[in-house]
Amino acid sequence: MNAPDTRPSSAQRLHADLLAGKARALSRAMSWVENGEGGEIASQALLALVYATPVSQPWVIGITGVGGAGKSSLVPHLARRFAEGGARVVVLAVDPSSPLSGGALLGDRIRDAGGAPPAHVFFRSIATRGGQGGLAVCVADLIRVAAVGGNDIVLVETVGAGQSELGVLDVAHTVLLVSAPGLGDDVQAQKAGVMEVAHVFAVNKADRPGAQDTAASLRQALLLSERLAHMKEGVNTLAEGGVHWQPPVLSTVALTGVGVDALRTRLAEHRDMLRAQGLWQAIDQQRDLRRMQAHFQAEVQRHLAARIAAMNLMPALEARLAQAGANPLLAAEQLAQAVLAGASDVLGSSHNSKETST
Ligand SMILES: Nc1nc2c(ncn2[C@@H]2O[C@H](COP(=O)(O)OP(=O)(O)O)[C@@H](O)[C@H]2O)c(=O)[nH]1
Ligand SMILES: [Mg+2]
Incomplete structure (x- = not known):
C-alpha cells in the first residue's frame, strides 16, 4: 500500500x-x-x-525559598504524600545553579523519604533558563505537557530570588515559601516580593535552634503586610469583600518528615478555597494569557525578521552604520518604520543631510 x-x-x-x-x-x-x-x-x-489537547489542568504548587532552606528535602515528602493519596505527581525543579536539584538525586531523595518509591511521581530538573519566552514560559509549557500526560499535581521548586523566579511562581495556584532558622531569609524573601505571593509558609529545620523565632518573625511580618495590604489611604478594604486567606506558618523537619502531613492539609485547604471561590480557572487563564503574549511576541519577531530579510534592508543599514558619526538608535527607528510600513523607501526618503553631504 x-x-x-x-x-x-x-x-x-x-x-x-x-x-x-x-x-x-x-x-x-x-x-x-x-x-x-x-x-x-x-x-x-x-x-x-x-x-x-483538551485536558483538566493540574494543581500547580510553587515551592520557593532561599537555597539551603530545605525545599529539595521537603518536596519528595510532599510528592509521596500526594501520590499515596492517589494523585499522579510531577516535580519540576528549577534551579540551574544547584547540582542538588538534579533529577537522579531527587529520585534518590524520595526513596529516602520513607518506604518504597511511590508510583506516579515523576521528577524533572530544568537546566535551561528557558528559550525565547524565558523560564516562566518553559515551565508553563512543561505543566501543559504534564497535564496531557494525565498528571494531577505539579510541584515546581524554584529559588525565590530574581524576576524570572517570581515569574515562575505566577504559574502556580498555590505558593509555599520554605524558610529555615539561621538563613536570614525572611528578610530576603520580603525583599524579593515573595512574601506577598506566598499562601503557605513552612519553617523547615524545626529541629534546629531558632526555628521558633523564625516562625514568630514570619508571623509578625505577615500580620504587618496583611494590615498594609488591606489599608488603602487609611481605609480598611477587607470589608469590601475579596477573598480572605490567612497564610498559615507551619513547622517542618524535612529530614524526618515531621510536619509534612499538616503542611499537605493546609496546601489542600488553599486549593479548596480557590475552587470554592471560583478563583481556580482565573489562574489557569492568566497562565494561558501570558503564554499567548509570549507566543505573540515570538510570532511578531519571526514575521518581522522574515520581512526584513525579504526587503533586503540590512545591507543599507549596515553601510550607514559604518559611516563616521552613525546613529544606531536612529537607524533602528528607521528600520522599524520601514518594516512596519512595508516600505523600503522610508529608509532613503526620510533621511537627511548625512547622505547628501557624503
Ligand atoms: N537539620 C535539618 N537539616 C535539614 C532539614 N531539611 C533539610 N536539611 C538539610 O539542609 C540542607 C539543604 O537542604 P536542601 O533540601 O537541599 O535545600 P534547598 O536548597 O532549599 O533545596 C541539606 O544538607 C539538608 O540535608 C531539616 O529539617 N533539618
Ligand atoms: Mg533545592
Missing part, C-alpha cells in the same frame, strides 16, 4: 504515547519542549498538539 502521507509524524506518535500515559513518553516530551530535542520543527509540532 502506498500511503506514506497518512503515517503519523514523530510528534504525533510522541503525543499519542504521552496521552496514553506510556512510560518515558513524559520525559521525552519534556525534553522536546524544553530543549527542542526532537528537532525544531517536530518539537514545535508536539507543543502545538499539546496545547490543542
Whole structure:
C-alpha cells in the first residue's frame, strides 16, 4: 500500500504515547519542549498538539525559598504524600545553579523519604533558563505537557530570588515559601516580593535552634503586610469583600518528615478555597494569557525578521552604520518604520543631510 502521507509524524506518535500515559513518553516530551530535542520543527509540532489537547489542568504548587532552606528535602515528602493519596505527581525543579536539584538525586531523595518509591511521581530538573519566552514560559509549557500526560499535581521548586523566579511562581495556584532558622531569609524573601505571593509558609529545620523565632518573625511580618495590604489611604478594604486567606506558618523537619502531613492539609485547604471561590480557572487563564503574549511576541519577531530579510534592508543599514558619526538608535527607528510600513523607501526618503553631504 502506498500511503506514506497518512503515517503519523514523530510528534504525533510522541503525543499519542504521552496521552496514553506510556512510560518515558513524559520525559521525552519534556525534553522536546524544553530543549527542542526532537528537532525544531517536530518539537514545535508536539507543543502545538499539546496545547490543542483538551485536558483538566493540574494543581500547580510553587515551592520557593532561599537555597539551603530545605525545599529539595521537603518536596519528595510532599510528592509521596500526594501520590499515596492517589494523585499522579510531577516535580519540576528549577534551579540551574544547584547540582542538588538534579533529577537522579531527587529520585534518590524520595526513596529516602520513607518506604518504597511511590508510583506516579515523576521528577524533572530544568537546566535551561528557558528559550525565547524565558523560564516562566518553559515551565508553563512543561505543566501543559504534564497535564496531557494525565498528571494531577505539579510541584515546581524554584529559588525565590530574581524576576524570572517570581515569574515562575505566577504559574502556580498555590505558593509555599520554605524558610529555615539561621538563613536570614525572611528578610530576603520580603525583599524579593515573595512574601506577598506566598499562601503557605513552612519553617523547615524545626529541629534546629531558632526555628521558633523564625516562625514568630514570619508571623509578625505577615500580620504587618496583611494590615498594609488591606489599608488603602487609611481605609480598611477587607470589608469590601475579596477573598480572605490567612497564610498559615507551619513547622517542618524535612529530614524526618515531621510536619509534612499538616503542611499537605493546609496546601489542600488553599486549593479548596480557590475552587470554592471560583478563583481556580482565573489562574489557569492568566497562565494561558501570558503564554499567548509570549507566543505573540515570538510570532511578531519571526514575521518581522522574515520581512526584513525579504526587503533586503540590512545591507543599507549596515553601510550607514559604518559611516563616521552613525546613529544606531536612529537607524533602528528607521528600520522599524520601514518594516512596519512595508516600505523600503522610508529608509532613503526620510533621511537627511548625512547622505547628501557624503
Ligand atoms: N537539620 C535539618 N537539616 C535539614 C532539614 N531539611 C533539610 N536539611 C538539610 O539542609 C540542607 C539543604 O537542604 P536542601 O533540601 O537541599 O535545600 P534547598 O536548597 O532549599 O533545596 C541539606 O544538607 C539538608 O540535608 C531539616 O529539617 N533539618
Ligand atoms: Mg533545592
